[in-house]
Amino acid sequence: MMQGRDWHEKAKCLNADPDMFYPMPNDWKTIVEAKLICASCPVSAECLEQALDGGEQYGIWGGLDPEERRTLLRRKRQRMRME
Ligand code: SF4
Secondary structure (H helix, E strand, O other), X not given: OXXXXXXXXXXXXXXXXXXXXXXXXXXXXXXXXXXXXXXXXXXXXXXXXHHHHHOOOOOOEOOEOHHHHHHHHHHHHHHHHHO
């Protein structure tokens, strides 16, 4: 995993329309298109980590939409409680 903000330069979405990653909740076509870009992004782990650490409430980060990130965080917390 890359440290700091160096990973931004490797982002697959670097030249994509930023609005694509902040679609309306029911704009499935744009959501799928954005997630497809994320699926082949070499720094998706770094991107997702930044979103989780920063508590990002909006947008698609690391291929996950806000609801998916909330679910991931909930499961992580549950796992930590069980350890
Ligand atoms: S995972 Fe998606 S939103 Fe994050 S840097 Fe890569 S392409 Fe951009």
